[in-house]
Amino acid sequence: MSELALVAIRKTAELTTAAEVARARLLNGDPGINIEGLVKLENEARRAMRRLGVFGLKFARASTGPSPGLELARKRWDAAEKVKKGSPNE
DSSP, rough: OOOHHHHHHHHHHHHHHHHHHHHHHHHTTOOOOOOHHHHHHHHHHHHHHHHHTTTTTOOOOOOOOOOHHHHHHHHHHHHHHHHHHHHHOO
Protein backbone atom coordinates (compact mmCIF):
# COMPACT_ATOMS: atom_id res chain seq x y z
CA MET A 1 0.00 0.00 0.00
CA SER A 2 1.36 3.40 -0.94
CA GLU A 3 2.23 6.14 1.53
CA LEU A 4 -0.42 8.37 -0.04
CA ALA A 5 -3.10 5.73 0.52
CA LEU A 6 -2.06 5.34 4.16
CA VAL A 7 -2.29 9.12 4.65
CA ALA A 8 -5.80 9.12 3.14
CA ILE A 9 -6.87 6.25 5.40
CA ARG A 10 -5.49 7.98 8.48
CA LYS A 11 -7.19 11.27 7.55
CA THR A 12 -10.49 9.47 7.05
CA ALA A 13 -10.17 7.73 10.40
CA GLU A 14 -9.32 10.99 12.17
CA LEU A 15 -12.23 12.86 10.56
CA THR A 16 -14.64 10.07 11.42
CA THR A 17 -13.43 9.94 15.03
CA ALA A 18 -13.62 13.71 15.41
CA ALA A 19 -17.17 13.72 14.02
CA GLU A 20 -18.22 10.91 16.38
CA VAL A 21 -16.71 12.67 19.41
CA ALA A 22 -18.37 15.97 18.48
CA ARG A 23 -21.73 14.24 17.96
CA ALA A 24 -21.42 12.49 21.35
CA ARG A 25 -20.60 15.80 23.06
CA LEU A 26 -23.63 17.41 21.40
CA LEU A 27 -25.89 14.57 22.52
CA ASN A 28 -24.53 14.91 26.06
CA GLY A 29 -25.60 18.54 26.11
CA ASP A 30 -22.24 20.28 25.65
CA PRO A 31 -23.14 23.90 24.83
CA GLY A 32 -19.75 24.48 23.21
CA ILE A 33 -20.52 22.35 20.16
CA ASN A 34 -21.40 24.31 17.04
CA ILE A 35 -24.06 22.36 15.13
CA GLU A 36 -23.08 23.91 11.80
CA GLY A 37 -19.47 22.92 12.39
CA LEU A 38 -20.55 19.41 13.33
CA VAL A 39 -22.53 19.03 10.10
CA LYS A 40 -19.54 20.22 8.07
CA LEU A 41 -17.24 17.80 9.92
CA GLU A 42 -19.61 14.87 9.38
CA ASN A 43 -19.94 15.73 5.69
CA GLU A 44 -16.17 15.91 5.25
CA ALA A 45 -15.80 12.54 6.99
CA ARG A 46 -18.44 11.06 4.70
CA ARG A 47 -16.72 12.47 1.61
CA ALA A 48 -13.36 11.08 2.78
CA MET A 49 -14.92 7.64 3.21
CA ARG A 50 -16.48 7.85 -0.23
CA ARG A 51 -13.09 8.78 -1.74
CA LEU A 52 -11.66 5.61 -0.21
CA GLY A 53 -14.53 3.61 -1.70
CA VAL A 54 -15.95 2.55 1.65
CA PHE A 55 -19.55 3.22 0.60
CA GLY A 56 -21.17 1.01 -1.97
CA LEU A 57 -19.14 -2.10 -1.23
CA LYS A 58 -21.04 -5.30 -1.81
CA PHE A 59 -20.01 -8.39 0.07
CA ALA A 60 -21.06 -11.65 -1.53
CA ARG A 61 -22.08 -14.50 0.70
CA ALA A 62 -20.74 -17.95 -0.05
CA SER A 63 -24.17 -19.58 0.13
CA THR A 64 -27.52 -18.46 -1.18
CA GLY A 65 -29.53 -20.00 1.65
CA PRO A 66 -30.43 -18.43 4.99
CA SER A 67 -27.61 -17.43 7.27
CA PRO A 68 -26.67 -19.64 10.23
CA GLY A 69 -27.95 -16.96 12.60
CA LEU A 70 -31.33 -16.93 10.88
CA GLU A 71 -31.54 -20.72 11.06
CA LEU A 72 -30.79 -20.63 14.79
CA ALA A 73 -33.41 -17.92 15.34
CA ARG A 74 -36.00 -19.98 13.46
CA LYS A 75 -35.23 -23.07 15.56
CA ARG A 76 -35.56 -21.08 18.78
CA TRP A 77 -38.81 -19.52 17.57
CA ASP A 78 -40.23 -22.95 16.70
CA ALA A 79 -39.20 -24.32 20.11
CA ALA A 80 -40.85 -21.38 21.88
CA GLU A 81 -44.05 -21.87 19.87
CA LYS A 82 -44.14 -25.55 20.80
CA VAL A 83 -43.76 -24.69 24.48
CA LYS A 84 -46.62 -22.18 24.22
CA LYS A 85 -48.84 -24.87 22.68
CA GLY A 86 -47.93 -27.31 25.44
CA SER A 87 -46.08 -29.84 23.32
CA PRO A 88 -42.34 -29.35 23.98
CA ASN A 89 -41.39 -32.89 22.82
CA GLU A 90 -42.76 -32.68 19.30
